[in-house]
Amino acid sequence: MHRSTSRPSERTPLLTASTESLASETSTAVESIPTSPTANDFALVNKISRTDLIWVLAGLWSAVFLGALDGTIVATLLSPIGSYFNESNRSSYIGTSYLLSVCCFTPLYGRLSDILGRKGAMLLALSLFGSGTLLCGLAPSMDSLIAARAIAGMGGGGVMTVSSIAVTDLIPLRQRGLYQGMTNILFGLGAGLGGPLGGWMNDTFGWRSAFLLQMPILAFSFFLVILKVNIKLPEEVRNQSLHTKLRRIDFFGSLTLVGTVGCLLLGLSLKSTEELPWSHILIWGLLVASLVFCIFFVLVESYWAPYPVMPMRLVTQRTPLAVSLSNFFGSAAAFSMLYNVPLYFSAVRLNSSTDAGLHLLPHSVAISTGSVFAGWVMRKTGKLYGLTLVSCALTVIAATMVAMWNENTSNFHLWVDIAPQGLGMASVITTTLIAMIASVGKEDLAVATGITYLFRTTGQVLGVSLSGALLQAILTNKLRERIQCPDAAEIIEAIRHSTSIIPDLSEPLRKAAVDSYDDALRVVFICQAALNFICLLCCIPIQENPLPGTHEEQEEVYRTRRNTISEANDVESAQ
Template sequence: MAVRENSETRPLLDAASEQLESYRSVDDDDLLPLEPPVPNKISGYDLTWVLAGLWSAVFLGALDGTIVATLLSPIGSYFNESNRSSYIGTSYLLSVCCFTPLYGRLSDILGRKGAMLLALSLFGSGTLLCGLAPSMDALIAARAIAGMGGGGVMTVSSVAVTDLIPLRQRGLYQGMTNILFGLGAGLGGPLGGWMNDALGWRSAFLLQMPLLVFSFVLVTLKVSIRLPDEIENQSVRAKLRRIDFLGSFTLVGTVGCLLLGLSLKSTEELPWSNPIIWGLLLASVVWCAFFIYVETYVSPYPVMPMRLIKQRTPLAVSLSNFFGSVAAFSMLYNVPLFLCSQVELVHQCRAASTAAFSTLVVPHPGDYLTRDSPFLRLRSRRAACSLAGIMRRTGQLYSLTLISASLTVIATILVALWNNNTATYHLWLDVVPQGFGMASVITTTLIAMIASITREDLAVATGITYLFRTTGQVIGVSLSGALLQAILTRKLRERITGPGALEMIESIRHSTSIIPDLSPKLRDAAVSSYADALRVVFICQAAANFICLLCCLPIQENPLPGTHEEQEAQYRSRKNTLSGHISDNSSDT
């Protein structure tokens, strides 16, 4: 039996043959699978420590995001560069979006442990440099380095859990991950404010290091996930050849130019006709064309295989995650802004409970946007865990996905109907379907993606899912902010005229805190203008959620194995089906 030693030189019969890297040839016409890999089964005790190492990193990543959000104003004042403080967040988000999909392929090349340690090293190095940064430029660069690692923490931890947990139970563990993420995001704001007041803003970065070291040590000692033999036994040179450098470079150019253009449009309030804005968007289109060409025709191991994107379920999952994330993050940023801008609603909420109001609305100092509510975030993540229990019992996810996506549409319609006379209980109850629905959608669609692919594509497909999700998050915030400001400015100019009008309009646009202190005429103009602008934003959110629902319709229902053995059998069955398809094509040619 002749075994080909270099599978990379084998001619490609069609795009799907990339999935057959783990196969060996008996003759020119027949392909047989290698012996099935031993399932990654570990004891409950070891699983606890593995999850502790992975989830502590996820918790810290969420905590870091909201800690930094509360420190933008103090950091800007410290360096006397408040006008550039928004770039601290922008640099991190851009880096996360660009590098998230790369970790899918890296986790196949370096192994789950190697990829996770790389992510933790970059995230930890960037965080440490933030705490020691001597200037605003150094801090912005350090946040970009931290984002290179932060983009891999969620992706690699998700892939590692999938390797260890059967798919039927996977939703429950994903829900638990979401709870920890929401808990970290909820605690970050108050903790960051306390650290800044008590120890200074640098402590918020430096005091993250012990938890990072804890996670690094546990991953080093406990994470040991077996990859297929053909990857495990490869030389370092062969592994390096599997890295898609050209595809990674063009992907970073595509995503980076797009998000940078949208972020500058929102944060710098530049017009669409500005050469910087349209130039970056045009550059993104050009990079995207190069990226598609490279991934389709050039790279033997693409970072984003086009054959996956062309498949029914992966494409539907990717688009549903994108549009769902656009709507979810637009709501997280704009619902608190609506509450802050409507004077009567502020009085109602504060009269009901000052503490409750503070958990629902968390203003971001010095910015016209308010940060997303930790309460809404945590409530959404808890919902994922409870709804995932349904999937664990039934082993089905299609109906749950459609119901969950429908809940998000209902929520955004209810929110779009808000006005200055809306009762307080509506402000609390109307957002609940969005939290339950979106938390469930991102969980069930991830499971649907995993259930529709082969083992060889597991890590790459997970990275693709997180890429569309994180890109949607940034675009949701950027586009909603740009749309809000465009409509708000037009409405304010219609309603406020006379001497000093321009200065007053600028003050109202950049801070809702001055609205209660305005004269009755100006206050009514400001409240009405914010209501009109936010209503358009909320209608757009409803449209995005409706598109998300439509994208969920083509998702296929695949069996969810309840044990490792059933899961391995399903992987082998899918491989055999694929090998038969390739053999038929070979005989036809």
């Protein structure tokens, strides 16, 4: 058989890459790929009617909506909860414990959905999330509330991941981006309603009611998943005994992954929230522990685990690696901006909290618009590479414009400059998820989705933590330069911990505080622009793979890819 030996271009699909390249990248994967026709065609088995699809999406997306609603409800309730327990200094741990659990357990659901099935994994996620939320509403102390939020996070990390995997099973890849856009609209709607609803529930019925209110929505999603989500896995997986399925769980890999992510995020969170120095034994001890866990994790995944939770052969491939890194850097920049732009209007422009929050409205609208637009473009053209790069460029432009804000910047720019960030990042997150799905085989689809969400959520937490630490370091230095009166230390501490006191300061102190926040935030915004530029660079290696428009076309692509890999492996064996 004649084979072309020409070098593939930068955007050449993996499907047409050279036999030798395919063999070297995937020889270890072939051994674990199912060989029965049922495994290749199970997406065709999962074709359902339009009515059933609507009910399935209602069950999955109501859980996504609830997860977003919960996040902003809790953010609104941090102050009332802290005051209720008389432990306001520890209220930030309510959010930190949830985010740590989400980051640690998100990637595990990719493999669990292959073992327990999509329904089983989703029910597990909803059960943990629901149990944690109910315990939050009944918590007798701050410690128990923090623990309950950690339990909720164990499930919250799976809701988005399993929902995305299930929709991918049911929707042809070319239309998948549009559905992801609709998912993001619901997520944005939940996030937008959570704040006002949480505040109203707290004022009317008390903060516990805001947690208990979520239980009916959770029950609705739970029962719809039980009744309607009946996605069939390949026959050889369905016929395995429970013991065999449990053996597929990568316990050592999961443990070391949780240790790696958990120690890293906990160390950085403590550095930011407790304002401990980097030399503190707790901070560097956690960072060293994270490094040790990371080394063990790589060794376990490379040489020990038969069914790794994060296959190294997958992470080191070109497109999955590029997608993972772009999601990490892009999410870090996006969440840093989301948290620091309102701070700019509160501390530098001295606007009220309501006005500061309103400046995020164009960003929220742009997120929904960008995600749906990206899905529509992919559906119409079947292409994503050019759209991804243009979207990344928008985020760089937006971050650069925000970094140039000064006292002479017009109101038009203060309202509009942040919008391209939301538009571009929503598009990037949508297109890169589809690029990841299109670049892997059916057997790796669930795990690859979990990896994407892991890098995304880790980037979100690190973006907030590191930008907060950078901001405080520069702010403290600038305030010490500008304020040198007898009680300077107390004034500086008060300014750092609350922006609400700045308007009430004397003119010289107010100017010193505003200028110091302005200088610190400008550095943070410049770093955001740099992160967005790195995200753009990471997107360049992404390959343009086919986006099938029907289930039949999609299965043909998977079948062709599998045959190509098998032939490549045969050639390598013969040599």
